Amino acid sequence: MSAPRLELRHITKRYGDVVANDDVGLAVAPGEIHAILGENGAGKSTLMKVVYGAVAPDAGELLWDGAPAAIQSPHDARALGIAMVFQHFSLFDSLTVAENVWLGLSRTVSLREVVEGIRGKAAEYGLDLDPDRPVHVLSVGERQRVEIVRALLANPRLLILDEPTAVLTPQAAEKLFETLRKLAATGCSILYISHKLHEILALCHQCTVLRGGRVVASCDPTRESTASLSRMMIGAEPPRLERRPANVGPLALSARGLALPGHDRFGVALEDVSLDVHAGEIVGIAGVSGNGQQELLAALSGEDPRADAGAIQLFGQPIGRMGAAARRKRGLHFVPEERLGRGAVPSLSLANNMLLTRHEALRAFGWIDRAALRHQASGVLRRYWVKASGPAAAARSLSGGNLQKYIVGRELDAVPKVLVVAQPTWGVDVGAAAQIRAELVALRDAGCAVLVVSEELEELFALADRLHVIAKGRLSPSIGSAEASVEQIGEWMSGLWTGGPGQAAALAGGAR
Amino acid sequence: MNELALLVAATLSAGTPLAIAGLGLLLNERAGVLNLGAEGMLLISAVAGFAAAYHGGSEWLGFAAGAAAGAAVAAVFGWLVVWLNTNQYATGLAVSLFGSGFSAFVGIDYVGRQLGEKTAHAVPVLADVPFLGPALFRQHPMVYVAVALVAAAAFFLYRTRAGLVLRAVGESPQSAHALGYGVRRIRLAAVVTGGALCGVAGAFLSVVYTPLWVEGMVAGRGWIALALTVFATWRPGRILLGAYLFGGVTMLQLHLQAQGVQMPSQFMAMLPYVATVVVLVLISRNPLWIRLNMPASLGKPFFPGA
Numbered sequence: 040m041s042a043p044r045l046e047l048r049h050i051t052k053r054y055g056d057v058v059a060n061d062d063v064g065l066a067v068a069p070g071e072i073h074a075i076l077g078e079n080g081a082g083k084s085t086l087m088k089v090v091y092g093a094v095a096p097d098a099g100e101l102l103w104d105g106a107p108a109a110i111q112s113p114h115d116a117r118a119l120g121i122a123m124v125f126q127h128f129s130l131f132d133s134l135t136v137a138e139n140v141w142l143g144l145s146r147t148v149s150l151r152e153v154v155e156g157i158r159g160k161a162a163e164y165g166l167d168l169d170p171d172r173p174v175h176v177l178s179v180g181e182r183q184r185v186e187i188v189r190a191l192l193a194n195p196r197l198l199i200l201d202e203p204t205a206v207l208t209p210q211a212a213e214k215l216f217e218t219l220r221k222l223a224a225t226g227c228s229i230l231y232i233s234h235k236l237h238e239i240l241a242l243c244h245q246c247t248v249l250r251g252g253r254v255v256a257s258c259d260p261t262r263e264s265t266a267s268l269s270r271m272m273i274g275a276e277p278p279r280l281e282r283r284p285a286n287v288g289p290l291a292l293s294a295r296g297l298a299l300p301g302h303d304r305f306g307v308a309l310e311d312v313s314l315d316v317h318a319g320e321i322v323g324i325a326g327v328s329g330n331g332q333q334e335l336l337a338a339l340s341g342e343d344p345r346a347d348a349g350a351i352q353l354f355g356q357p358i359g360r361m362g363a364a365a366r367r368k369r370g371l372h373f374v375p376e377e378r379l380g381r382g383a384v385p386s387l388s389l390a391n392n393m394l395l396t397r398h399e400a401l402r403a404f405g406w407i408d409r410a411a412l413r414h415q416a417s418g419v420l421r422r423y424w425v426k427a428s429g430p431a432a433a434a435r436s437l438s439g440g441n442l443q444k445y446i447v448g449r450e451l452d453a454v455p456k457v458l459v460v461a462q463p464t465w466g467v468d469v470g471a472a473a474q475i476r477a478e479l480v481a482l483r484d485a486g487c488a489v490l491v492v493s494e495e496l497e498e499l500f501a502l503a504d505r506l507h508v509i510a511k512g513r514l515s516p517s518i519g520s521a522e523a524s525v526e527q528i529g530e531w532m533s534g535l536w537t538g539g540p541g542q543a544a545a546l547a548g549g550a551r
Numbered sequence: 552m553n554e555l556a557l558l559v560a561a562t563l564s565a566g567t568p569l570a571i572a573g574l575g576l577l578l579n580e581r582a583g584v585l586n587l588g589a590e591g592m593l594l595i596s597a598v599a600g601f602a603a604a605y606h607g608g609s610e611w612l613g614f615a616a617g618a619a620a621g622a623a624v625a626a627v628f629g630w631l632v633v634w635l636n637t638n639q640y641a642t643g644l645a646v647s648l649f650g651s652g653f654s655a656f657v658g659i660d661y662v663g664r665q666l667g668e669k670t671a672h673a674v675p676v677l678a679d680v681p682f683l684g685p686a687l688f689r690q691h692p693m694v695y696v697a698v699a700l701v702a703a704a705a706f707f708l709y710r711t712r713a714g715l716v717l718r719a720v721g722e723s724p725q726s727a728h729a730l731g732y733g734v735r736r737i738r739l740a741a742v743v744t745g746g747a748l749c750g751v752a753g754a755f756l757s758v759v760y761t762p763l764w765v766e767g768m769v770a771g772r773g774w775i776a777l778a779l780t781v782f783a784t785w786r787p788g789r790i791l792l793g794a795y796l797f798g799g800v801t802m803l804q805l806h807l808q809a810q811g812v813q814m815p816s817q818f819m820a821m822l823p824y825v826a827t828v829v830v831l832v833l834i835s836r837n838p839l840w841i842r843l844n845m846p847a848s849l850g851k852p853f854f855p856g857a
Contacts, residue, residue: 093729114731129726131719133843142719143730146712173843 042105120196288318291488323503370456566798575748587643590773591650600754621750721846
């Protein structure tokens, strides 16, 4: 038995009074895919930052190939052969994909080699990526591909992935797994951070479970079930989503022939998008990121009021040219994909972030009733189990999942008539995700029209009554989620429905 | 015809200090540091350059002294804003005010002194070409050095890895830090380099352009250079263009006055600033343009580990 590639002993890290990691130990063998399982705030990300040298532990030691190693900076980590795919992407918006990747590699390669390398890795692993596009036009899913390709190009000996499948389609996730298995077969060790139990069962050889910063279990996931892993992770069974058949009411939100040119040459143009959302139903929109979701959401929420007035209607009223606030007044609420920057102002307190979309605490002449605001924010914190020090905490101090709970909670709490929500459970742990989904279903049952845009098929199948697929700026016809199969939706995601952009291309190719 | 050639020649000369200073400030800002102390740095380096040229008897000694003085002031500024995270705007204004007072104080003895004979410069052969010769090829060598510096900066920023790292630091210091780049070190290096360039520009003003030392002789060129970086949307080539444009406006103003055209000199003096505002309005119409070129972290402090 050779020495483990990486061994952690008694790692402890405190942030003020909060103990993020408490006496954590684990060992990763060469070629092993090792899962780090835990809920949001369990200390997974902190532990990985310690390994990557971005955070110095207060105590404990780290062994690399059996020898003590001092990793004081990400540079040291990279020199050892450690690569990391971050959850909060460390990308530079104004630079191109290739330049971003280049910055994470050693000095000896040229930019041209990087461009070729990206094309090669992208083709090899089925990750669609254009090296010359600037990053600021990419969707979240595409940005993650940049991170993954950057890590792969470094030919790492230990690859750390932080929630990598959060925004991938099932096919893409399966492809990523194949990639990771291939990579592991070459001897590269992989630390796989996730709270998706089935992924850990399908992929990982070894699993370390964290809860409250401590190691609560270490197991062989192939001998476990989702239920047993879940018990270790949260100490309880995962809640099941209870749902009754939809009680569909009158038409609430509709789009007819919605067409919008792209914002710039990299934007996706919407073409002839038509959809209906009735009161009391949840409509899901599936699709691989970067196919027009951002543009459709912007047009529906009012962030982009360029549509023809009549192309979008709310309860029969044309709203295509209204701004987001005017639409909100009419009962249309919106949860954007980007939490920091769109959903919340990072530097403001949670209470003040409440004021972005909620005006209950405003008094005459725009006076803010601070007590009422705090009370309102605390209510959301409590009701949606947001882990935060209180309503005065800055939005950016919350972990991604917790902030998501807060933002979704803020909009749900407003009892909207129509809710448009993007990626409702991205980066949220199992318990909280189930809770958010249950709240969405409850909202539906209360007569709200809900439109969910998500890249997680599993979630859409669990939530939606009807499904659309968006591909290259066009929207498929809808299909009842009970009648749809994952395979069919996967095909539609490539644009292969009757009259879809992929089908038209395939027909044109066949005619030639 | 001959007058036009002289006007072009004067424009190139007037634009040169603006171009060099603007280029220095562009490097600062590409790294995310806004140095509002440009005016003060130019003044201090102008007096340092004049003193060195006066005592040493060489223009090039003057440029070296100016660069050293500019770099030294910038190093203090950089230490304050990059390491101690003082507010960049307030610190920059303080450097500006300090520079005007300090330069006046140490420069008292040099007021009214003359540098040696001004030598005529001419590029062999080309200087004798009709029109083009007097217009372009009888300039001080520093005028050509400025063009070369702009080309070098453009190459550095867009064709080298170090330039890419500099842009990355200005774009997102947090991400650069996460990738293991020394954000503070890089920012300080950019600030000091930018200061040295401003220093050369200041020395050019007092040693070649005027050439004498008078209190406050920089006369707002530091502020014009700051406006230039925005005018140029942080691209080196456009710095040169803008510098000649502003230089040309100044020269045209003098020229028209000499011709007896009735126009208040104050009106002409504000033209460069009006031009900047107009250009700002025009480029701001295209958000993508700003987004792609403006360093996103400009003016914001960076705290590693936070």
